[in-house]
Amino acid sequence: MLKTPKALTVAGSDSGGGAGIQADLKTFQELGAYGMSVITAVTAQNTLGVQGIHPVPVEMILKQLNSIEEDLRPEALKTGMLFSAEIIEAVSRHIRKYEWKNVVVDPVMIAKGGADLLRRDAVEALKKQLIPLASILTPNIPEAEQLTGRSISTKQDREDAAKFLHDLGAGMIVIKGGHLSHDKAPVDLFYDGEQMHELEGRRIDTPQTHGTGCTFAAAIAAELALGKTPIHAVKTAKTFIQEAISHPLHIGSGHGPTNHWAYRRNQA
């Protein structure tokens, strides 16, 4: 009997459904992985912004992780919004203890509307505890700047940042190009620990980009769960997010969600 690949997201809930746990589960489903979740925080959120954040007690996060470990060990996982140093420490300890593999770390810090999804004092825990466990780390440019303490404007800056993050212990790094200036194509830089690869893309001029980073990292995790190679996984994730942004759903009046159906529909 063929084994069903299981992918786990350890992240915050977005009541609006476009980012966080909800985006991750939709992405897993579309790419053919069985989706599971460990919720680290509940956010009250819509396309206009974040109206509230309620972190889940660490004890309950550990219970969710243990329930998964005892019965449903994932082939791959992704982490998203982790909110505090104590949550990062608990999640990292669990991943280390049970030697979970194929760990995609999306170092979520700030929502599109400016809300803090990670406490400022938790950045050190992220660098010391979780990044060394990452098979693939997926910062956007502002997150890479925070993690490296350097400003990033040129291609050389991005390559140097990727090497710096590799030295912190991340196996492979994708520095996402969504935040490059609007007249530039959103090229993502993928460093596999030896070589730099550029993931070309076409910029789609739309405000409907809520949850792009979550969806991209979840697509990588789904592909790794399916047994695909890292380079295949990041390339599929890039196509997946490009399709999802290209076919907006026109939901809400702010930064609307992307369209998780678009990739599979276009493959059919």
Ligand SMILES: Nc1ncnc2c1ncn2[C@@H]1O[C@H](COP(=O)(O)OP(=O)(O)OP(=O)(O)O)[C@@H](O)[C@H]1O
């Ligand atoms: N306007 C766009 N057109 C095409 N691709 C885009 C656009 N914006 C982002 N992307 C792509 O989406 C993916 C996520 O990148 P981005 O830099 O937006 O992540 P992020 O800032 O972490 O997202 P989030 O807002 O969810 O935190 C990358 O592959 C990036 O190249």
Ligand SMILES: Cc1ncc(CO)c(N)n1
């Ligand atoms: C819960 C959650 N995670 C991540 C993001 C980043 O897009 C968000 N807006 N909300």
